[in-house]
Amino acid sequence: MSAPLEHEEAIGLLDAWVRGELSQEESARVEEHVGGCARCEAQMEALGDGGLAAVMKGGIAAQETDVLPGVQRKLRLRSRGKFYGERQRKGPSPWPMLIGSVVVLVGLAAAYFLMGQVAGTGAPPATSTSAPK
Amino acid sequence: MPASAGAAAASMPASDPLEHPAFVERLRARDTRAFDQLVRAYERRVFALVVRMLGNPAEAQDLAQEVFVQVFRAIDQFRGDSKLSTWVFRIAVNLSKNRALYLSRRGGNAEQEDAAELGERVPLGAAQKGTAAQVARPDELVEGMQVEQIVQRAIAELEDSFRECLLLREVEDMSYEEIAEVTGLPVGTVKSRIHRARAQVRLFVEARLGEVGGKVARGHKGGGK
Numbered sequence: 589m590s591a592p593l594e595h596e597e598a599i600g601l602l603d604a605w606v607r608g609e610l611s612q613e614e615s616a617r618v619e620e621h622v623g624g625c626a627r628c629e630a631q632m633e634a635l636g637d638g639g640l641a642a643v644m645k646g647g648i649a650a651q652e653t654d655v656l657p658g659v660q661r662k663l664r665l666r667s668r669g670k671f672y673g674e675r676q677r678k679g680p681s682p683w684p685m686l687i688g689s690v691v692v693l694v695g696l697a698a699a700y701f702l703m704g705q706v707a708g709t710g711a712p713p714a715t716s717t718s719a720p721k
Numbered sequence: 722m723p724a725s726a727g728a729a730a731a732s733m734p735a736s737d738p739l740e741h742p743a744f745v746e747r748l749r750a751r752d753t754r755a756f757d758q759l760v761r762a763y764e765r766r767v768f769a770l771v772v773r774m775l776g777n778p779a780e781a782q783d784l785a786q787e788v789f790v791q792v793f794r795a796i797d798q799f800r801g802d803s804k805l806s807t808w809v810f811r812i813a814v815n816l817s818k819n820r821a822l823y824l825s826r827r828g829g830n831a832e833q834e835d836a837a838e839l840g841e842r843v844p845l846g847a848a849q850k851g852t853a854a855q856v857a858r859p860d861e862l863v864e865g866m867q868v869e870q871i872v873q874r875a876i877a878e879l880e881d882s883f884r885e886c887l888l889l890r891e892v893e894d895m896s897y898e899e900i901a902e903v904t905g906l907p908v909g910t911v912k913s914r915i916h917r918a919r920a921q922v923r924l925f926v927e928a929r930l931g932e933v934g935g936k937v938a939r940g941h942k943g944g945g946k
């Protein structure tokens with residue numbers, strides 16, 4: 589890299605630098621200068637001057653920033669209830685209902701076959717031969 | 722960089738209870754109450770950063786959640802050589818960059834191209850001589866388009882690495898040293914990127930203000946290139 593740029597030299601290149609019109613080497617020289625020059629830093633502060641920050645921060649406060657419930661939900665789902673599972677019990681969960689239904693169905697099926705075997709001493713219904721595997 | 726990062730973390734007063742090693746231990750033990758506390762402490766700042774990185778509140782809400790999910794999962798990888806908050810923001814920046822890339826590949830970028838064109842019309846000279854007031858006043862309306870919206874477009878135009886430095890500075894009020902820690906860049910590079918990003922934002926905003934003003938003056942809309 590060639591000699592460090594003086595402030596005045598760097599200033600002359602700033603327009604082109606911001607537009608991305610400098611060669612890589614020139615650009616690197618400007619960046620090296622700007623990164624270490626107190627006068628450039630002061631100018632940079634003036635460019636920001638709080639106004640840009642105000643605009644950039646604007647509108648955020650009013651937006652939805654309540655992130656926690658979504659985080660808890662994702663962690664609960666992805667850990668299959670290992671984390672944040674206690675909140676799941678508060679609301680209606682589909683699992684007890686689902687497991688209950690399966691148990692009842694299995695019970696009904698078992699009762700059907702048992703009754704079929706007790707009552708059906710004659711020819712068994714065609715379905716009873718194909719249903720159990 | 723690692724040396725200065727360590728020094729910054731070491732010299733930092735341990736007054737913030739969330740930066741206390743005992744708190745980090747609770748996180749490592751997956752203490753959900755400690756984790757809730759962490760999320761509540763940083764959710765606004767993380768959201769503010771990612772919504773500006775992505776420019777889309779719905780995506781930002783989802784991504785902000787993912788940031789904390791990632792924090793929860795990866796807390797064992799936090800070695801305590803930087804502030805916890807710095808580590809959280811590093812995750813936020815990385816996930817934002819990935820998501821922005823994904824979104825830009827998925828969606829069309831015709832609007833961005835249009836915006837890039839606009840940026841090339843007005844000389845920066847005017848921008849640098851300082852009409853900060855134009856950028857500074859959110860209440861100033863131009864043809865129904867708020868300056869804030871124009872600034873958002875301008876930010877969207879920046880390269881990722883410039884955008885993230887600018888946002889960490891302007892939205893998160895971080896010092897250059899903190900930004901260097903979050904991004905892994907040298908402090909000098911952080912300064913020069915912020916400088917250039919600010920100038921580019923101003924260039925874009927003034928180009929757009931000039932463009933709209935010109936249209937109004939000529940009494941027609943759209944068309945002219």
Ligand SMILES: [Zn+2]
Nearest residue numbers: 595625627628
């Ligand atoms: Zn200088």
